[in-house]
Amino acid sequence: GAGVSQTPSNKVTEKGKYVELRCDPISGHTALYWYRQSLGQGPEFLIYFQGTGAADDSGLPNDRFFAVRPEGSVSTLKIQRTERGDSAVYLCASSLTAGGRHEQFFGPGTRLTVL
Amino acid sequence: DAKTTQPPSMDCAEGRAANLPCNHSTISGNEYVYWYRQIHSQGPQYIIHGLKNNETNEMASLIITEDRKSSTLILPHATLRDTAVYYCIVRVEPGNTPLVFGKGTRLSVIA
Secondary structure, three states: OOOOEEEOOEEEEOOOOOEEEEEEOOOOOOEEEEEEEOOOOOOEEEEEEEOOEEEEOOOOOOOOEEEEOOOOOOEEEEEOOOOHHHOEEEEEEEEOOHHHOOOOEEOOOEEEEEO | OOOOEOOOEEEEEOOOOEEEEEEOOOOOOOEEEEEEEEOOOOOOEEEEEEOOOOEEOOOOEEEEOOOOOEEEEEEOOOOHHHOEEEEEEEEEOOOOOOOOOOOOEEEEEEO
């Protein structure tokens, strides 16, 4: 079946602009995660949704970052007033919580470049 | 989550077994050892996980020491497609806690 998809695959923006990154999880997966990955580093947790609600947003670096998942499926990560330091690959993952299986399935990521 | 320590890089000849070590000396009794890998320009991919018994699946084997302070991921017959960064992660299970990635081990499989 289809995996996790993310759009766009690449996004170039200017400092100060607003961006939205979209994640389509695997159908039926109730948990959804956002991570970001800087060059040469492992992915860093941002926020986790269980259904429609954010169960843990402790990884969001500041109030410029916000994420929603209004219908418990697709999620959008929103970044206001982008800064050059926001440049990274933003990864989305989903997992099925039933049956004791908690492995996370990752999308290919969105590469964000802030000029 | 407990911190893990992995060598930054390793080489392996194609067709040979790749043995990737991980130290997790502060692991708690309810924490599992997970392995993920990330091939260039892709998202991480789950490989295997275990608590204290050795585990094997179609991708790899996981050997956990009796004191649980370290483990080894074994790819029995490495291929060029196994070239990737391998991450060892400790995590409470069951649960949907986020994964805490370190820098991992960059495995290069050489023809």
